[in-house]
Amino acid sequence: MVNVASDPPTETATELHRxxxxxxxxxxxxxxxxxxxxxxxxxxxxxxSVVVVLASLLVQVSFGSYQMSLGQAWFSVFDxxxxxxxxxxxxxxxxxxxxxTVFGLDAAWEPHELVTATNVVWNVRIPRVAVAAFxxxxxxxSGVIFQALTRNELASPFVLGVSSGAGLAVLLSxxxxxxxxxxxxxxxALGGTLAFLLVYAISWEGGTSPVRLxxxxxxxxxxxxxxxxxxxxxxQDVGTVQTAIVWLxxxxxxxxxxxxxxxxxxxxxVVVPGSLLxxxxxxxxxLGERTAASLGMRxxxxxxxxxxxxxxxxAASIAVAGVVSFVGLxxxxxxxxxxGHDHRRLVVGSLFAGAALVVAADVGARLGVQFATGGSGQxxxxxxxxxxxxxxxxxxxxxxxxxxGLR
Amino acid sequence: xSDRVAPDVDDRRDGDADRVRDASDDSADSADPALSGIDxxxxxxxxxxxxxxxxxxxxxxxxxxxxxxxxxSGKSTLLRAFADELEPERGVAYLDGRDVxxxxxxxxxxxxxxxxxxxxxxxxxxxxxxxxxxxxxHQGFFDRPDETDVAAVERAMARAGVTHLADSEVGExxxxxxxxxxxxxALAQETDVLLLDEPTxxxxxxxxxxxxxxxxxxxxxxxxxxxxxxxxxxxxxxVADNLVAMRDGAPYDWGPPANVLTEALLAxxxxxxxTVDHGGDAPRVHxxxxxxxxxxxxxxxxx
Numbered sequence: 001m002v003n004v005a006s007d008p009p010t011e012t013a014t015e016l017h018r019x020x021x022x023x024x025x026x027x028x029x030x031x032x033x034x035x036x037x038x039x040x041x042x043x044x045x046x047x048x049s050v051v052v053v054l055a056s057l058l059v060q061v062s063f064g065s066y067q068m069s070l071g072q073a074w075f076s077v078f079d080x081x082x083x084x085x086x087x088x089x090x091x092x093x094x095x096x097x098x099x100x101t102v103f104g105l106d107a108a109w110e111p112h113e114l115v116t117a118t119n120v121v122w123n124v125r126i127p128r129v130a131v132a133a134f135x136x137x138x139x140x141x142s143g144v145i146f147q148a149l150t151r152n153e154l155a156s157p158f159v160l161g162v163s164s165g166a167g168l169a170v171l172l173s174x175x176x177x178x179x180x181x182x183x184x185x186x187x188x189a190l191g192g193t194l195a196f197l198l199v200y201a202i203s204w205e206g207g208t209s210p211v212r213l214x215x216x217x218x219x220x221x222x223x224x225x226x227x228x229x230x231x232x233x234x235x236q237d238v239g240t241v242q243t244a245i246v247w248l249x250x251x252x253x254x255x256x257x258x259x260x261x262x263x264x265x266x267x268x269x270v271v272v273p274g275s276l277l278x279x280x281x282x283x284x285x286x287l288g289e290r291t292a293a294s295l296g297m298r299x300x301x302x303x304x305x306x307x308x309x310x311x312x313x314x315a316a317s318i319a320v321a322g323v324v325s326f327v328g329l330x331x332x333x334x335x336x337x338x339x340g341h342d343h344r345r346l347v348v349g350s351l352f353a354g355a356a357l358v359v360a361a362d363v364g365a366r367l368g369v370q371f372a373t374g375g376s377g378q379x380x381x382x383x384x385x386x387x388x389x390x391x392x393x394x395x396x397x398x399x400x401x402x403x404x405g406l407r
Numbered sequence: 408x409s410d411r412v413a414p415d416v417d418d419r420r421d422g423d424a425d426r427v428r429d430a431s432d433d434s435a436d437s438a439d440p441a442l443s444g445i446d447x448x449x450x451x452x453x454x455x456x457x458x459x460x461x462x463x464x465x466x467x468x469x470x471x472x473x474x475x476x477x478x479x480s481g482k483s484t485l486l487r488a489f490a491d492e493l494e495p496e497r498g499v500a501y502l503d504g505r506d507v508x509x510x511x512x513x514x515x516x517x518x519x520x521x522x523x524x525x526x527x528x529x530x531x532x533x534x535x536x537x538x539x540x541x542x543x544x545h546q547g548f549f550d551r552p553d554e555t556d557v558a559a560v561e562r563a564m565a566r567a568g569v570t571h572l573a574d575s576e577v578g579e580x581x582x583x584x585x586x587x588x589x590x591x592x593a594l595a596q597e598t599d600v601l602l603l604d605e606p607t608x609x610x611x612x613x614x615x616x617x618x619x620x621x622x623x624x625x626x627x628x629x630x631x632x633x634x635x636x637x638x639x640x641x642x643x644x645x646v647a648d649n650l651v652a653m654r655d656g657a658p659y660d661w662g663p664p665a666n667v668l669t670e671a672l673l674a675x676x677x678x679x680x681x682t683v684d685h686g687g688d689a690p691r692v693h694x695x696x697x698x699x700x701x702x703x704x705x706x707x708x709x710x
Contacts, residue, residue, distance in 0.1 A: 277548070284543055286529035294490065294523070295596070296516025296544035341531035 041338050042345045049352035056359045057129050063367055065376055066120045076121040081112050088112040092122070092257045093264070123256055131255040131320055132362045132381070133355035134263040136327055138317040140335075140354025141275045143328030144346055145310035148282040149303060150213050156328035157192070157314035160213065161220035163325075165195025166311075166318040167248060168224050168231070174244055175235045185266050189315035195220050196311060250324030250382025252362050259320040266316040274309040275347045281306065282343035324358065324382045326389025331357055333396055361385050439504070441600050441632040442466040442489050446498035449481075449488040457496050458484045459656040466600075466649075471626045471633045473643035476653030477677055482636045483524065485653070486602050489634065490521040502600065516544035520598040524605045524636075526589045528577035534588045535573040538563055541595025560595050567591035567621055583614025590621060601625065602634045607642055615639075619646045640668065640677075644689050652676050665690050674698060 062073045082089055088111040091099040100109050114122065139157065146155040146162075157163045169191025170184060200208065203216035228248065235241050246253065281302050284292050293299050314328065334357075335349035358381065365381040444464040450457035459481035466472045466489075474482040487493045488500045491507040500507045502519055510518070520541075528537065541563060542556040552560075564570045567587045572580065577588050586606060593601060603622070607615040623646050625631040637643045643650055644664045651661040654676045660667050668690045673681040678698045684691040 283529075284540055286532075287537075287540060288523075288527055290492065290523050291526065293492065293512070294516065294521040294593075295540065296513040298512050341529055342536070 039339070039345070041340075042349055045335060045338055045349040046352045049356035052356040053129070053133060053359050056356075056363045057126070059363050060129050060366065061121055061125045063370075064120070064125060065370070066116075066124075068117050068120070072117050073121060076115075076118040077126075079114070079118040079122075081114055081118060082122055085112045088114075092127070093261065095258075095261050127256040127260050128252055128362070128366075129359055130257075131259045131263065132252050132359040134260065134267050135252070135317040135321045135324060136331070136354035136356065136358030137351045138263070138267055138271055138313040138354070139324060139327040139358070140331035140350035141271055141347060142310045142313035142317075144332045144343065144350045145275065145278065145282065145306050145313070146328070147332055148286055148343060149306055149310070150208075151286065151288075152213060153333065154214050154329070155217075156326075156332075157310065158323070158325055158328055159221075160217040161195040161199045161224065162192040162311055162314050163318060163323045163328075164221040164224035164228070165198075166192035166315045167323045168195075168228050170319055170322070171228050171231050171244055171248070174247070175231050175240060182262060184262060184319040185312070185316040188319040189311050192311045192315045192318075193308075195224055196307065246380055247322040249380035250322040250385070251380035252321055252365070253378050253380070255320065263316050263320045266312060271309060271313040271316065272351065275313070275351070278306050278309060279344040279347045282347075286341070286343070322380075322382065325386045326393070327354055327358060327385050330385075330389040330392055333393070357388075358385065361388060439468060440465045440501075441468040442500070442502055442634065444485070444488065444495075444498065444500045447485075447488060447495050447500060448497035449484050449493050449495045451484075451493070457656065459488065459653075461485065461498075461656075461658050464651060464658050464661070466632060466634045466651075468632050469626070469630050470648035471622060471635065471646050472649040472651060473647035474634065474636045474651050474653060475638075475640060475643050476659075480653040480676075481656035482653050483604050484656070486521075486604055486634060486636055490519065490602055491515060492521070513544050516596065516598075518598055518600060520593040520596040520601045522589055522593045522601075522603045522606060524608060526585075528585065528588075530578060532577050533574055534564070534569050534577055534580075534591070535560065537577050537588055538569075538591045538595050541592040544596060559597055563591045563594035563597075566594055566624065568617060581611075581614075583610045583617070586610055586614065586618060587621070590618065594621075594625070598631070600632045600634070604636045605638060606635065607637065607639065615642065622646045640692050644668070644692075668692060 061077060062070050068076075087099055087103045087105060087109070090102065091111045094102060096109075096111065099105070099111075100107065103109075142162075143156040146157060146160055147153055149155070150160070157166075166188035169188050172191075173184060173187055199213065199216045199220045202219065203209070203212040205212070232241055232244060235244065281297070284295060284297055285299070285302065285306075287295075289299055292302075317324065331350050331354045332346065335346055335353050339345040339349045361384040362381045365379045365384045368384075369375050369377045369379060443466070444461050447459060447461045447464065448457040449459040464485065474485065476482050484493065488495050489502070489507065491500075491510070494508065502510065502515070507515060507519075538560045539552060539556065542552060542559060545556065545559075546552070561570070564573060567590045569584065569587050569591050572584060572588065575584075577585060580588065590603075590606065593603075606618050606622075610618065619642055622633055622635060626633055626648075635643075635646065637647075647664060649661060650664050650667040652659045652667055652672055659676050660672055665685060668683050670681060670683055673679050673683070673692065673694070679694045680696050680698055681692055681694040684693065
């Protein structure tokens with residue numbers, strides 16, 4: 001494992017205190033200032049992630065089945081029709097209805113008419129990257145929290161059955177009854193919660209262990225996946241079945257601003273602030289349940305709140321992109337190797353790296369087939385993340401025997 | 408010997424002429440104990456019968472009390488009831504005259520610290536970061552460590568003698584250094600009462616003595632009330648103002664080591680034939696041999 005690099009300012013400050021040998025009077029400055037945990041490695045992870053996202057955006061915007069030149073593509077990005085019409089720009093994020101309210105426009109208002117190239121870039125290519133970023137960030141953070149909660153590096157929303165529970169819920173909403181898309185994440189969260197509670201109940205025996213949790217997760221996942229298959233049989237229409245299959249693999253094909261509008265509020269209002277606030281609790285919880293309790297933490301309450309954040313995160317991404325596998329498992333590992341085990345760094349790093357991984361994988365999923373075979377097909381991004389994540393995880397298991405708490 | 412009734416703590420105190428340690432600073436302690444258990448019965452969800460049943464057990468304020476007894480005599484269980492980790496099936500554990508269960512979790516953690524027997528440090532954590540966690544009950548939900556916290560952490564690390572290890576990873580330290588690091592975390596909590604569950608277990612001799620020294624210093628310098636589960640009677644004599652000898656889940660006898668440590672008690676509670684040398688300033692136990700079960704009139708199973 002990689003050592004955590006400590007931040008130089010802290011080190012100097014600590015040296016100073018050591019000089020005074022704990023009499024505490026000579027403390028001129030507070031060495032643990034607000035951002036001292038923001039060390040260079042974390043900044044490195046974030047910067048790399050931003051570069052990866054921007055590079056992927058560049059590629060995604062420039063290429064695609066609608067043929068246009070690079071110049072044309074980038075002219076479209078900076079198309080004055082978009083940038084000089086704030087209401088049109090806002091309508092991407094807010095939707096037409098809300099834009100009318102916010103800008104005080106009448107019901108007859110429509111977003112500015114865009115030329116085809118601009119339309120493709122702004123309504124197909126850019127939002128897809130945005131959805132990918134949100135999905136990745138959510139799944140990664142969900143993985144971080146689940147791994148800390150279960151003290152198990154094998155844990156992820158996927159392993160713990162949350163994904164299959166949320167998946168079943170969304171599948172039901174596709175096939176059996178309709179749920180308004182805005183509430184789809186909530187509905188998915190309900191399924192995820194149900195699955196997670198089941199996993200916890202099955203593995204509970206006056207306490208639970210990492211191995212039992214994973215085993216229970218496998219059992220519950222299998223049951224929920226059987227139910228998913230059963231739902232297929234209910235579907236009369238082949239098209240619905242096909243949609244459902246693509247969706248269960250985790251796909252970003254055809255995702256646009258509507259999905260951004262679904263996933264963004266949950267991410268920005270719940271997941272990001274929640275996980276940042278939770279980081280300190282995660283660190284204390286990592287000391288073990290008894291120690292956390294002896295430090296005055298209401299362990300059950302905190303664990304409940306943290307589970308809720310992790311489930312909402314997983315559910316929000318599943319609601320828009322389906323079950324994109326391995327992101328929640330692999331990203332926390334990757335980031336941990338670089339920034340260490342402090343959850344304050346881990347959460348921030350995973351938000352960025354998760355977004356980068358899915359955005360980059362989606363480049364492969366969307367354009368890979370075209371480049372490789374010259375065909376026009378697209379792969380679901382979940383296949384790509386599985387192809388990257390599976391081998392990476394196997395590799396980690398081989399090189400470190402600490403994975404999964406099976407020391 | 409089973410009919411021997413332990414005298415009430417108060418009686419024992421009053422007639423006590425040869426207290427090992429100076430009692431002038433805590434003459435009122437038995438009237439106002441830091442921790443006391445009345446009519447306690449404590450068990451685990453998995454056990455039918457309570458593991459501990461104590462009519463009255465007291466940890467006097469400002470003193471070090473060692474809980475001694477053989478394996479399974481309920482020492483740790485009693486400690487966990489005082490720390491509000493186990494809910495008594497009957498009776499009440501009081502901290503400063505108030506039921507420990509009535510305290511808000513954070514409030515309790517600012518008054519009473521506990522160090523469990525087994526502690527598994529999270530991967531990659533440094534000693535300093537670990538000790539900073541001791542400040543958790545003193546910080547609000549949104550707070551970052553302030554100067555008070557930094558000073559408390561520095562003091563705790565100095566007290567436990569781990570200042571030079573501040574940037575080391577806890578997982579890579581020796582068992583003794585690890586224990587001192589965890590102790591420093593509990594010290595950073597800056598509580599008036601501290602409960603330690605077998606803090607010298609599995610440590611080499613040097614670190615055992617280091618831990619005992621820290622306990623002594625905490626009491627002498629900071630007037631912390633300590634409840635310490637100890638296996639080794641010699642250790643208990645070394646640090647404790649009071650012993651509580653536990654047998655089969657009940658306090659068998661208690662009081663200053665010089666009064667409690669008798670040959671009869673060693674035979675009854677510990678099942679060893681021993682002589683006790685009261686000559687020095689502290690009693691010395693010379694264990695001769697383990698008694699056969701037949702020699703012990705009141706041998707029961709170990710709960």
